Amino acid sequence: MAKTVNIGVLGCGNVGAALVELLRLRGPEIEQRTGLRLRVTKVAVRSTSKERAVLLDPGVLTLDAHSVVADPEINLIVEVIGGIEPARELISLALASGKAVVTANKELLANIGTELFAEADKAGVDLLFEAAVAGGVPIVRPLRESLVGEDITRVMGIVNGTTNYILTKMTDEGWAYSAALAEAQGLGYAERDPTADVEGFDAGAKAAIIATIAFGVRVVAGDVYHEGISGVTQTDIEFARRLGYVVKLLAIAERFSDGTVAVRVHPAMVPNEHPLASVRDSFNAVFVQGAAVGDLMFYGRGAGGNPTASAVLGDVVDAAANLLKGTHASNGSFAKANLRPVDELVSPFYVNLEVSDEPGVLAAVAGVFGDHRVSIHSMEQEVLEEGAQEQQPNRGAARLIFITHAAREADVRATLHELSALDSVTSVGSVLRVIGTD
Numbered sequence: 426m427a428k429t430v431n432i433g434v435l436g437c438g439n440v441g442a443a444l445v446e447l448l449r450l451r452g453p454e455i456e457q458r459t460g461l462r463l464r465v466t467k468v469a470v471r472s473t474s475k476e477r478a479v480l481l482d483p484g485v486l487t488l489d490a491h492s493v494v495a496d497p498e499i500n501l502i503v504e505v506i507g508g509i510e511p512a513r514e515l516i517s518l519a520l521a522s523g524k525a526v527v528t529a530n531k532e533l534l535a536n537i538g539t540e541l542f543a544e545a546d547k548a549g550v551d552l553l554f555e556a557a558v559a560g561g562v563p564i565v566r567p568l569r570e571s572l573v574g575e576d577i578t579r580v581m582g583i584v585n586g587t588t589n590y591i592l593t594k595m596t597d598e599g600w601a602y603s604a605a606l607a608e609a610q611g612l613g614y615a616e617r618d619p620t621a622d623v624e625g626f627d628a629g630a631k632a633a634i635i636a637t638i639a640f641g642v643r644v645v646a647g648d649v650y651h652e653g654i655s656g657v658t659q660t661d662i663e664f665a666r667r668l669g670y671v672v673k674l675l676a677i678a679e680r681f682s683d684g685t686v687a688v689r690v691h692p693a694m695v696p697n698e699h700p701l702a703s704v705r706d707s708f709n710a711v712f713v714q715g716a717a718v719g720d721l722m723f724y725g726r727g728a729g730g731n732p733t734a735s736a737v738l739g740d741v742v743d744a745a746a747n748l749l750k751g752t753h754a755s756n757g758s759f760a761k762a763n764l765r766p767v768d769e770l771v772s773p774f775y776v777n778l779e780v781s782d783e784p785g786v787l788a789a790v791a792g793v794f795g796d797h798r799v800s801i802h803s804m805e806q807e808v809l810e811e812g813a814q815e816q817q818p819n820r821g822a823a824r825l826i827f828i829t830h831a832a833r834e835a836d837v838r839a840t841l842h843e844l845s846a847l848d849s850v851t852s853v854g855s856v857l858r859v860i861g862t863d
Contacts, residue, residue, distance in 0.1 A: 426460075427456050427460050427461065427462040428460060428461060428462065428749055429462040429464055430461055430462070430463055430464070430500050430501055430745040430748060430749070431464050431466045431498050431499045431500050431501070432448075432463060432464065432465045432466065432499065432500070432501050432502075432503060432741065433465075433466065433467045433468075433469070433493035433494065433496060433499040433501070433502050433503070434465055434467070434468045434469070434493075434502075434503045434505070435469045435490050435493060435494075435502065435503065435504045435505065435506050435512075435515060436469065436470070436504065436505040436506035436507070437468050437469075437470045437477060437479075437481075437486075438505065438730075439478075439729070439730035439733075440505045440529055440556070440730050440733045440734050440737065441468065441503075441505045441734075442477050442478040442479040442730065443478070443479075443730035443731050443733070443734035444503065444505070444734040444737050444738060444741075445465055445468070445479045445481065446478070446479045446734075447731070447734050447735065447738050448463055448465060448738065448741075449479075451738065455742060459742060459746060461742065461745050461746060461749070463741060463742070463745060465485065466485065466496075466498065466499060467485055467486075467487055467492075467493045467496060467499065468481060468485050468486055468487070468493075469487055469488070469489065469490035469492075469493045469506075470486055470487070470488065471488070472488075473486045473487075473488060478730075490506075490511065490515055491515070491518070494515050494518045494519045494522065494524070495518070495522070499524065500524060500525070500745070500748055501524060501525045501526075501527070501741065501744055501745055501748065502515070502516070502519040502524050502525070502526045502527070503526075503527045503528070503737060503741065504516055504526060504527070504528040504529075504530060505528070505529050505530075505737070506530075507529075507530055507532065507533075508530070508532060508533070509532060509533055509536065509537075512528070512530050512533050513533055513537060513541075516528065516533075516541060516552070517541070517544055520541070520544045520545050520548045520550060520552065521544070521548060523548055523549070523550055524550065525550045525551040525552075525553075525744040525745070525747065525748050525753070526545070526550070526551070526552050526553070526744075527551075527552075527553045527554070527737055527740040527741050527744055528552070528553075528554050528556075528557065529554065529556035529557050529733055529736075529737055530554070530557060531557040531558065531627070531630045531631055531634060532630055532646075534554055534557050534630075534634050535629075535630035535631070535633040535634055535645060535646040536630075536645055536646055536647075537645075538554075538634060538637060539637065539643045539759045542755075542756040542757070542759070543758075545753070545755075545756070546753075546755050546756070549753055550744075550747075550748070550753050551740075551743070551744040551747055551748075551753045551754055552756065553740035553743060553744055553754070554634075554740070555736040555737070555739060555740050556733045556734075556736035556737045556740070557631070557634060558584065558631045558634055558635060558711075559582070559584050559631070559709045559711055559723070559725075559727045560586070560709060560725075560726055560727040560728045560729065560732045560733045560736065561725050561726045561727070561729075561731075561732025561733060561735050561736050562709050562710070562711065562723050562724065562725040562726070562727055562732075562736075563723060563736065563739070564582075564635070564711045564723050565634075565638060566739075567713075567721075567723065568580075568635070568638045568639050568713075569638050569754075569756065570754075572639075572713070572715065572718065575715040575716070575717055575718050576715060576716035576717065577639045577640065577680065577713060577714070577715045577716075578679065578680055578714050578715065578716065579677065579678065579679045579680070579713075579714045580635050580636070580639050580677075580678045580711060580712070580713050580714075581675055581676070581677045581678075581701070581711075581712045581714075581860075582635075582675065582676055582701070582709065582710055582711035582712055583673055583674065583675065583676075583701060583704050583708075583709055583710050583711075583727075584628050584631045584632070584635075584676045584709050584711065584727060585622055585625075585627050585628040585631075585674060585676075585709075585727070586614060586706075586707030586708065586709060586726075586727045586728040587609055587614045587615045587619065587622040587623070587627075587707070587728075588622055588623060588625075588628070588653075588654050588674040589673065589674065589704065589705070589706065589707060589708065589709070590605070590608075590609050590612075590614050590706050590707045591605040591606055591609055591615075591623070591654065592605075592654060592657070592662075592671075592672055592673060592674065592692075593705045593706050594608060594609075595657070595659060595662050595672075596662050596666070596671055596672065597705070599659065601659060602654070602655065602657060602658070602659075606619060606623065614707055614728070623653045623654055623655050624651060624652075624653035624655065625651040625652060625653045625654075625674065625690040625691065626646075626651060628674060628676045628690045629646055629649035629651050629676070629688075629690045630646045630649075631676060632649050632676035632677070632678055632688050632689070632690055633645055633646045633648060633649050633688060635676070635678050635711070636678035636686060636688045636762070637759060638756075639678060639680075639713075640678070640680050640686055640762070641757060641759060641760070642686055642759055642760050642761065642762035642763075643759040643760065643761055643762055644678075644686065644688055644762050644764075648688060648762065648764055649688045649689060649690060650687075650688070650689035650690070650691070650767045651689075651690050651691070652690065652691035652692065653674070653692075654672075654674050654692050656855060657672055657692055657855065657857075658854070658855060660777065660824075660854070660855075661775075661777065661854075661855045661857065664775070664777070664805075664826050665694050665775075667805075668694075668803075668805075668826075668828065669696060669697050670694035670695060670696055670697065670702075670859070671694070671695055671697065671702045672692055672693070672694055672695075672857065673692065673693060673695050673701060673702070673704070674690065674691070674692050674693075675690070675691065675692070675693045675695070675701070675860070676688075676689075676690045677689050677690070677691075681765060684763055685763045685764065685765035686762050686763065686764055686765065687764065687765045687767070687770055688764075689767065689770070691857075691858060692857055692858075693857060693858045693859065693860050694775050694857050694858070694859045694860065695860045695861070696860065696861045699860065699861055700712060700722050701722075701860075704724065707726070707727065707728055707729075708724065708725065708726060708727060709724070709725065709726070709727025709728075710722055710723065710724040710725075711723045711724075767834055768833070768834045768835035768838070769833065769834070769835070770833070770834050771831045771832065771833055771834075772831060772832070772834070772858040772859065772860075773802065773828060773829050773830060773831050773832070773858070773859040774799075774827075774828070774829045774832060774837050774856060774857065774858055774859060775826070775827070775828055775855070775856065775857040775858075775859055776826070776827040776829070776837075776841070776853075776856050777824065777825075777826055777853075777854035777855045777856070778790065778824065778825045778826075778827070778844065778850055778852070778853055778854065779809070779822055779823070779824055779825075779850070779851040779852045779854060780822065780823055780824075780825055780849050780850050780851060781821065781822060781823075781848075781849045781850075781851065782808055782809075782821040782822055782823040783821070783849070785849075786823075786849045787806070787825065789847060789849060790825060790844065790847070790849075790850070793840055793843050793844050793847070794827070794829070794840055796840075796843070797836045797837075797839045797840040797843070798832070798833075798836050799829050799830075799832045799836050799837055799840050800829060800830040800832065801827055801828075801829055801830070802827075802828045802829055802830045803827070803828045804825065804826065804827050804828075805825075805826040806823055806824070806825050806826075807823065807824050807826075808821075808822075808823050809822045809823060809824055822851055824854075828859060829859075837856070841853055841856065
């Protein structure tokens with residue numbers, strides 16, 4: 426006979442409404458396959474009069490989220506309201522009451538996730554969060570379960586659909602950044618204030634969660650180095666294409682042989698033959714590298730109500746089954762991360778300079794690179810037409826494009842600082858890390 430698990434949902438926006446509908450559509454088959462009857466009994470909302478994408482019995486809706494958590498008949502809480510508060514308080518209360526929790530709240534988990542994991546373990550219930558990292562793409566459970574015995578060295582991915590959509594439009598259709606951003610906002614991919622997406626903060630929160638789970642150390646959002654895509658130009662896109670690369674915003678978590686960890690988000694030039702290079706539009710992909718397993722990639726829709734609700738539903742089924750068995754999936758304990766400073770990281774770089782078009786300039790520029798132990802892998806030069814240069818348009822100018830060999834961040838920064846002081850250098854343009862040349 427089926428066993429009923431009563432569910433309280435906190436929030437009924439795109440994800441919450443999609444989850445309720447999925448439960449209605451998939452409930453009978455889930456019951457047949459698992460013996461679980463999943464029943465939504467209360468949904469906390471900000472307004473009971475608002476029209477919604479899913480039909481709900483008015484008696485199910487409530488303005489009081491605390492009453493949902495406190496209801497003794499509810500066994501499992503789904504939190505999809507986002508933000509730090511009141512989500513933190515509500516989740517803590519639910520866990521302390523012995524209720525399993527499923528959340529899609531990346532901001533909360535990236536800041537105090539390990540504390541909440543400890544609360545869940547103390548209460549002996551699940552806190553599951555597959556949807557918090559890459560929408561419908563399953564990556565948390567593989568990292569936490571299937572790959573828990575793997576020596577993972579790097580996790581690298583495209584985990585923000587908004588920026589990937591913008592960069593795809595710039596790459597495939599030649600759009601300017603501003604036009605691509607406006608299109609993303611019109612389609613609902615980007616908020617009116619797109620800062621969290623385009624400056625890398627959203628991806629940074631997800632990178633913190635990935636690093637914590639993959640490496641078993643405590644990484645928070647503030648530990649993640651950020652650079653966004655607002656400075657990427659069509660010139661960069663075109664040079665990347667010419668050199669056999671595409672530009673992507675990457676979240677990268679690495680663990681080194683000395684046990685240090687580095688977590689960062691920045692645009693990078695990815696070789697055309699790399700699997701991440703073909704990830705377009707609002708899709709996400711996460712590339713995992715392990716000592717024994719080699720390379721793995723997880724790919725799919727990283728945003729949207731239905732894909733995210735699908736990941737939530739998978740967690741709901743697991744948590745409900747564990748509740749009835751009297752067990753839970755521990756997220757483990759987490760030591761303090763030993764973070765490697767960004768200045769000590771090593772990568773090839775793309776450097777775009779505008780210089781005076783006169784003899785001796787290239788030798789002077791190359792000398793600065795050499796003085797700071799930054800080796801040049803390749804170089805291209807083009808003369809700019811009058812008016813094409815970004816600064817001092819009446820001065821004869823050329824553009825120099827360098828790809829370096831792998832170099833320390835600190836050495837590259839010192840190189841750029843000295844280059845900017847040269848009279849023959851009109852401007853230091855874009856500087857992008859390059860994946861896969863060394």
